[in-house]
Amino acid sequence: MSVAENICFDDMVGPKPRFVTTHTMNNRAAVILDRLGVSLDLDARLNTLPIAQRQIVAIARALIGNARLIFMDEPTASLTQNETDYLLEIVRTLSAEGVSIVFVSHRLAEVLDIASRVTVIRDGKLVGVYPTEGMTQAKLGELMTGTTLEYSV
Incomplete structure (x- = not known):
């Protein structure tokens, strides 16, 4: 085609x-x-x-x-x-x-680069809908996993 x-x-x-x-x-x-x-x-x-x-x-x-x-x-x-x-x-x-x-x-x-808001779903349940302004990858990762994540390089 x-x-x-x-x-x-x-x-x-x-x-x-x-x-x-x-x-x-x-x-x-x-x-x-x-x-x-x-x-x-x-x-x-x-x-x-x-x-x-x-x-x-x-x-x-x-x-x-x-x-x-x-x-x-x-x-x-x-x-x-x-x-x-x-x-x-x-x-x-x-x-x-x-x-x-x-x-x-x-x-x-x-x-975070392209979205105006993000919906987080964990274990099939809605965690919440959040504006991306001011959101960090670390915070978003915490919302997704339910635990605090440590980032290191």
């Missing part, structure tokens, strides 16, 4: 499937990728792309359906630092546009 086909997938098989020309798919996909500030070969096969670009295609697919809420589960787990920085910049841009992002991660520095 091409990048454009993947982004426009719901047009073809969604709740109201319709015939979509390649030209229309390419135009719609290009508009969404431009919104994200990303340039991808629309004819490229998805399975040939690096993980970071596949995640961007998934975000674009959600946005083409006018998603206002996107769930991301450990999106940076297999990314390099440069790819992570790039993805987090896209998340910031979407957030500034009013798109809500549920960002599930154990990388506390990333969470």
Whole structure:
């Protein structure tokens, strides 16, 4: 499946499937990728792309359906630092546009960097919802584990 086909997938098989020309798919996909500030070969096969670009295609697919809420589960787990920085910049841009992002991660520095608030769940129970302003990795770690953690280098 091409990048454009993947982004426009719901047009073809969604709740109201319709015939979509390649030209229309390419135009719609290009508009969404431009919104994200990303340039991808629309004819490229998805399975040939690096993980970071596949995640961007998934975000674009959600946005083409006018998603206002996107769930991301450990999106940076297999990314390099440069790819992570790039993805987090896209998340910031979407957030500034009013798109809500549920960002599930154990990388506390990333969470504190991009989130406005954090929800802590321990043993399947809600511990609380906290603003990230003034929150430290140590405090967040304590909330997550229920114990005081010592950090040393």
